[in-house]
Amino acid sequence: MERAVTIPIKIAEDDHSDPLFNHRPNFSNLGEIFSAPMIQTLYDRITELEGEKKKNNQVYQELRDLQQRYHTLIENIPDMVFALDEMGTFLTVNKASAFNGYTPEELVGRPFLEFVHPEDRDYAVGTYLEAVAARQNRSQTIQFRIITKLGEVRWLEVNCSMQFSTDGRFIVHEGVSRDVTEIVQRQQELIKEQAILEERVRIRTQELTKTNTQLQQQIDERLAVEKELRQRETALELEKANLKEANTALKVLLKRREMDKHALEEQVLYNVKKLVLPYLSKMKKEISDEKQKVYLGILESNLVDITCGFSRRLSFEFYGLSTSEIKVANFIRQGKKTKEIAEVLGLSSRTVEAFRQSIRQKLRLQNKKVNLRTFLMSIQ
Secondary structure, three states: OOOOOOOOOOOOOOOOOOHHHOOOOOOOOHHHHOOHHHHHHHHHHHHHHHHHHHHHHHHHHHHHHHHHHHHHHHHHOOOEEEEEOOOOEEEEEOHHHHHHOOOHHHHOOOEHHHHEOHHHHHHHHHHHHHHHHHOOOEEEEEEEEEEOOOOOEEEEEEEEEEEEOOOOOEEEEEEEEEEOHHHHHHHHHHHHHHHHHHHHHHHHHHHHHHHHHHHHHHHHHHHHHHHHHHHHHHHHHHHHHHHHHHHHHHHHHHHHHHHHHHHHHHHHHHHHHHHHHHHHHHHHHHOOOHHHHHHHHHHHHHHHHHHHOHHHHHHHHOOOOOHHHHHHHHHHHOOOOHHHHHHHHOOOHHHHHHHHHHHHHHOOOOOOOOOHHHHHHOOO
16 A cells, blocks of 8 residues: 655745635645645646636736727727617717717716607607517617707717627617718708709709790791792792793784784885875975965975884983974974974974973083084984
8 A cells, every 4th residue: 555645835825816816725734635646636736727827817917908998999989889778778888978068977877868859759769669679689770860968959870789698688789879960961951952953953844845845836837837938939930830931922922013013114104105295295286375385394294204213213212302392303303493493383482492402401412512403313
């Protein structure tokens, strides 16, 4: 049988705060109770526990450091981080809550509903109660208005997460809220601007539609006018063709009338020369009265002029001579003096002279050294 060996064992002093290490038993007579292998095993186990203790202390310190860093991070982010209980009461809030005028101490223990705008409370409460009733881990984002400590209305965007245990027990409601008042106001301004733009577009569309209708009416009217013009052009072309035919027929008729006129003139001239002038010559020879001879001479001269066409040419070529002026011009052409013309026409010599001056003026012979009779005789 193996004999027990007493081995002195020294336990290192430790300042750990864990009560398990603060109430150790007295192992001074351990060698009298246990055998050497048992004591060695116990010693090894104690050494192992001491190592695990150091590791645990290190992990514990790292967790405390991590918790401190997390706390510092939460406290310094610009968004409000919060935690609510099942009734919606604030459990924790970071110092970013200052944007609504409250300190974290003023918010903790108060229900969040107390700060929600009256018009948005039903929506906020309904959303919260719906998430609680679901008893499922879920995240959601909502927007609602709050009233700050100074009575100012602000818009919040809340991203929150509700946590439950596997058996459905409520754990915590955590979230981050951000002041989005400027964004919401800008969105509202954009909505108003969009409404204004849409109204302008609507009005402009109406104007364009009206203008388009008017243009279409003008186009229809112009098409109608063009159609009418084409019809009128067709009618004018037809009328032009008819006028052309009528003009051709008229030319033929005028040519025939001109030929008939010349034939009639020739016949009249022939009759005057053959049937009138010979008898006038006989009468001049047989009549002894000088005055009658004068009248017969005038008659003969006029008939000769008629046969040569002088009076007709004179009245047409030098338009403006009166009948009396033509008579006087015929007498001047025949070589009659002023006194003779006056006796034959029963006028005064002054009146005949006035006719002579008027004839020179109308024949454009004033202030010209041209003999009136010579000029009249030149007209053939």
